[in-house]
Amino acid sequence: MSDKKTKKNSILLICRDYPNENGDSIFIKNEIKYLAEEFKRVYVLTRNGLEKNALNNQLKNICIMFDKKKSVIMIILMCFKAIFSSLVSTEIKYLMHEKKMSIISLCRLMGIYAFAQLTKKNVEKIISSDSTINLIYTYWYSYETLGVLQLKQTNKKVKCITRAHRYDLYEYGNRQKYQPFKIWMDKNIDKIFFISTHGYNYYINTFASGNQSRYSISCLGINNEYGPCEKKNGGEWNLTIISCSYIVPVKRIHLIVLALSLIDGISVRWIHIGDGPGRKKIINIAKKHLKSKENVSYEFKGFVANDFIMEFYHANFADCFISTSKSEGLPVSMMEAISFGIPLIATSVGGVPEIVNENTGILLNASSSPWDIKNALLAFYNYPIAAKRRMRKNARLLWDSKYNAATNFSKFAKELSSICTS
DSSP states (O other): OOOGGGOOOEEEEEOSSTTSSSTTHHHHHHHHHHHHHHSSOEEEEESSOOOTTOOOOOOTTEEEEEOOOOOHHHHHHHHHHHTTOHHHHHHHHHHHHTTOOOHHHHHHHHHHHHHHHHHHHHHHHHHHHOTTEEEEEESSSSHHHHHHHHHHTTOTTOEEEEEEOSTTTOGGGSTTOOOTTHHHHHHHOSEEEESSHHHHHHHHHHTOOSOGGGEEEOOOOBOOSSOOOOOOOOSSOSEEEEEEOOOSGGGOTHHHHHHHHTOOSSOEEEEEEBOOTTHHHHHHHHHHHHTTOTTEEEEEEESOOHHHHHHHHHHSOOSEEEEOOSOOSOOHHHHHHHHTTOOEEEEOOTTGGGTOSTTTEEEEOTTOOHHHHHHHHHHHHHSOHHHHHHHHHHHHHHHHHHSBHHHHHHHHHHHHHHHHHO
């Protein structure tokens, strides 16, 4: 921890959900206290207003500021302004050259630009109120970063760094196969931190144009004050599996349902944690395919606070955690699971192979079928008890060595502090 006398600089963090108990709060709440140790003041510009279940007990040097809701008229005006922007015209030429021009990609470009301008206005007001702010940290490599980098063109004092995750990084992560303004932002940003080695390598081969010292891997992390859960509860179920994700098509939760419908001979309990727009559809799929399966029990817990998830893992033994996603960065949900020594069964997408291997679980092919997933679950079930115990031990050790919040976020905060003085 830095001595208070050395804290000369303040930082502005731009996010979307913190301090509410959803979205990026799940990640930021573990990180922000380390920023508070390194900086005189931590300003947080957040998109969503304060909710009843917002995180409490903020440190004294953390100042939460809410981005005003953007009206349709304001957005339209900013889109109209985009017509006269040389930055936008250059981006349109890029789209045409790459043969990615479409109505959808053009609308996405204009929307990103419009939101960037509104973010820029808010940031200008904040940094004008405190001269000690000389570093702006955007949690998402998207419109927030574009707005700050445009401000940086006229305010040379400001430095900007960002994190890159999944949706804000991979071109194949969206239907248009397009990431707006990445080429321009890459040339103007001070540093980009990637949450996985896979993301880092992808970016270097796709967008990077400058000195590679501007690109760094900085994994996220979680705290676990409970320790591993090693004692299997009694009960009627041979295999208890957990999944935890937002319920959207990219997560392919229906594959878990279909895999369970193929299992006979053993009793399985499946618990899914998380909500989303696809919840009703997934429940209907489960009712259809699992209604006659007396050996399968399932439960959708919906949205719960992150603290509940950790308490649940502590109190309830899970044999394994499963993910059948089509696209990922490096899931914090998996970090939470391995912190309790829970082995993982997951599809090989994004940074997942960095956390799932033969020592910590079973890595599935990215295009695995329900039969493949069923076979993996049965293979795991049939592992000798000693092998499962080794997996649990290895999973916990991997969390402690690579995804421990205390280690990762302390190092990250110190690096941001050094950027201020460089």
